[in-house]
Amino acid sequence: MNNNKSTVIGWILIFAVMVGFIWMNQPTEEQLAEQARLRAAQDSIALAEAQKELDKSLAEARYNQTLLQDSTSTLFLAAQGEEQLFTLENELVSLTFSNHGARVTSAILKEYTNQEGLPLELFNADDESINFMLDGKNENIVTEKLYFQPVEVTDSTLIFRMPTNGAGYLDFSYCLLPESYMLNFTVRAHGMQNFFSSSMKTMNVDWEQRVRQQEKGYDFEQRYTSLTYHTEKDTEHLSEMKAQTKELAALEWIAFKDQFFSCIFIADQQFKTATLASSPINEGSGYLKNMEAEATVFFDPSGETPSNFQFYFGPNQFQTLKESSHLATSGENLHLDKLIYFGWPIVRWVNRFFVVYLFDWLNSWGMNMGIVLLLLTLIVKAIVFPFTYKQYLSTAKMRALKPYIDKINDKYPNPEDALQKNQETMQLYSKYGVSPMSGCLPTLIQMPVWMALFFFVPNAIELRGQKFLWANDLSAYDDLLHWNFNLPLLGDHISLFCLLFSVVNIVNTLYTMKQQPAGGDPQQQKMMKWMMLLMPIIFIFALNNYSAGLNYYYFISTLSSILIMFALRHTIDEKQLLMQLEANYAKNQAKPVKKSSMMARLEAMQKELEEQQKLQQQQKKK
Numbered sequence: 196m197n198n199n200k201s202t203v204i205g206w207i208l209i210f211a212v213m214v215g216f217i218w219m220n221q222p223t224e225e226q227l228a229e230q231a232r233l234r235a236a237q238d239s240i241a242l243a244e245a246q247k248e249l250d251k252s253l254a255e256a257r258y259n260q261t262l263l264q265d266s267t268s269t270l271f272l273a274a275q276g277e278e279q280l281f282t283l284e285n286e287l288v289s290l291t292f293s294n295h296g297a298r299v300t301s302a303i304l305k306e307y308t309n310q311e312g313l314p315l316e317l318f319n320a321d322d323e324s325i326n327f328m329l330d331g332k333n334e335n336i337v338t339e340k341l342y343f344q345p346v347e348v349t350d351s352t353l354i355f356r357m358p359t360n361g362a363g364y365l366d367f368s369y370c371l372l373p374e375s376y377m378l379n380f381t382v383r384a385h386g387m388q389n390f391f392s393s394s395m396k397t398m399n400v401d402w403e404q405r406v407r408q409q410e411k412g413y414d415f416e417q418r419y420t421s422l423t424y425h426t427e428k429d430t431e432h433l434s435e436m437k438a439q440t441k442e443l444a445a446l447e448w449i450a451f452k453d454q455f456f457s458c459i460f461i462a463d464q465q466f467k468t469a470t471l472a473s474s475p476i477n478e479g480s481g482y483l484k485n486m487e488a489e490a491t492v493f494f495d496p497s498g499e500t501p502s503n504f505q506f507y508f509g510p511n512q513f514q515t516l517k518e519s520s521h522l523a524t525s526g527e528n529l530h531l532d533k534l535i536y537f538g539w540p541i542v543r544w545v546n547r548f549f550v551v552y553l554f555d556w557l558n559s560w561g562m563n564m565g566i567v568l569l570l571l572t573l574i575v576k577a578i579v580f581p582f583t584y585k586q587y588l589s590t591a592k593m594r595a596l597k598p599y600i601d602k603i604n605d606k607y608p609n610p611e612d613a614l615q616k617n618q619e620t621m622q623l624y625s626k627y628g629v630s631p632m633s634g635c636l637p638t639l640i641q642m643p644v645w646m647a648l649f650f651f652v653p654n655a656i657e658l659r660g661q662k663f664l665w666a667n668d669l670s671a672y673d674d675l676l677h678w679n680f681n682l683p684l685l686g687d688h689i690s691l692f693c694l695l696f697s698v699v700n701i702v703n704t705l706y707t708m709k710q711q712p713a714g715g716d717p718q719q720q721k722m723m724k725w726m727m728l729l730m731p732i733i734f735i736f737a738l739n740n741y742s743a744g745l746n747y748y749y750f751i752s753t754l755s756s757i758l759i760m761f762a763l764r765h766t767i768d769e770k771q772l773l774m775q776l777e778a779n780y781a782k783n784q785a786k787p788v789k790k791s792s793m794m795a796r797l798e799a800m801q802k803e804l805e806e807q808q809k810l811q812q813q814q815k816k817k
Contacts, residue, residue, distance in 0.1 A: 281348060283353055288509065302458070336357070354369070430530065460506060466488075473485070536650065583641070708724055
């Protein structure tokens with residue numbers, strides 16, 4: 196194996212993983228075609244939505260008209276009334292309720308603002324609807340078409356009652372918890388045994404929402420917006436980039452999630468069955484996706500056991516979600532913190548059990564977020580430094596053996612002698628206790644930490660709206676350089692932090708390749724060089740719409756890597772290192788050389804190839 200491949204392979208693996216992830220998160224040809232179809236059909240979609248609203252209004256009018264015409268109907272009293280609005284609020288959130296459907300019609304988060312600097316509203320009555328449907332013996336209850344009566348209103352509680360014509364009543368009870376984003380919600384029947392069948396065990400719920408675009412970059416926010424759900428085993432989500440529908444069972448909660456905020460619907464007795472659907476909305480509409488959940492949930496017609504639910508209207512902040520998970524009325528851990536996607540298993544563990552707590556600790560000092568990211572980067576670099584040092588030392592040892600490698604190269608100048616040259620090179624490494632593969636392992640060990648922040652930074656709501664240098668918002672792209680037209684792949688701007696990251700990446704690539712030991716196939720070396728130089732250029736296009744905070748982190752990380760390598764280059768004397776290797780060899784030459792299992796296997800493979808080559812040459816002579 197060529198002695199200059201180890202570190203190069205390590206870097207290529209890092210680049211390959213990152214580019215692979217970016218590629219996986221970019222729209223496929225199928226998704227691009229779907230987006231083009233959606234754009235082309237925008238007028239027809241708008242027309243269909245308008246028709247849907249019209250049909251809904253007509254159905255509601257027919258439903259109410261039928262009830263109003265029949266004064267003997269059990270639901271006659273609930274079919275008439277005027278809309279009234281009520282508010283429950285605490286230190287964190289303000290919720291508006293309507294007696295028409297007994298539902299939440301607006302959620303405003305007091306500690307967050309939108310792009311115009313106004314209090315952030317997750318949704319209003321035009322964006323969201325929730326409807327409960329209960330099948331009676333003779334009549335069906337459709338709550339969104341009925342008027343409820345407020346029977347208890349306090350600062351934190353609200354009880355809506357659906358009146359009937361002598362058949363009991365149905366209560367919707369809400370309680371907003373103090374200093375929390377959690378809203379407790381209970382549905383309970385009273386004296387309605389004759390209205391419902393005794394065999395009835397469930398009711399249907401239809402929850403819909405058009406998820407608003409809250410952030411600066413549509414594409415980047417769309418990538419982190421998904422209909423997410425949690426089962427007893429794990430947390431999953433529908434596609435972020437294309438329309439998708441799934442039929443599921445036994446869900447504990449359903450979340451309409453955007454990049455930094457979520458509306459979560461939690462069922463104590465689980466959603467028995469659920470049909471979930473999500474579809475993108477065209478850019479420029481002010482919305483990201485249409486999301487819908489049609490589900491069946493527990494209902495006791497006798498009223499003995501209430502149907503217990505909870506809503507979470509709040510930020511996707513790890514500690515907040517974790518604390519809210521322990522406020523479940525069921526007494527179970529809801530695992531709401533799993534709503535935040537922190538990457539693949541190993542990377543997720545690094546984020547959940549290390550990066551999050553380190554970031555929160557640094558953030559508690561009250562520093563600017565740019566400084567927090569800088570310190571976070573330096574601490575991470577310090578932690579992985581032993582592996583960086585080991586990787587560099589392995590490369591330095593191979594460079595120290597360059598005089599001996601040059602002799603071997605001179606001894607075998609012809610391409611047909613490549614097997615013998617490689618075998619003798621490995622024997623040299625084994626003789627001096629140097630392994631070409633030892634430079635790859637430290638790089639692979641560092642990868643989970645290096646990749647962890649790729650997932651963490653875009654999900655860190657603490658960066659939202661935070662200014663640093665020329666970036667007005669570290670959670671969105673910085674467009675200090677922008678223009679009024681779209682360029683292919685770039686769009687209408689270029690992120691300066693992204694550009695700086697790519698520039699220092701090129702510098703790092705050139706500097707790293709200069710540190711590689713000589714030897715090997717020149718043509719292969721040239722190809723690897725161009726591949727490594729191409730990666731930073733690809734990053735300009737791939738990361739241009741990513742957050743300024745992420746590009747800033749990679750800029751600082753790469754710059755610090757250059758400084759570390761420069762320092763090591765001037766502190767490790769390769770002549771002294773060679774003398775040490777020779778001294779160790781002289782000391783141990785009387786002892787049998789212990790080869791690593793990897794080295795032994797490589798030598799065995801090369802010997803086998805050499806024997807095959809000799810056999811082929813003999814057959815040709817015959």
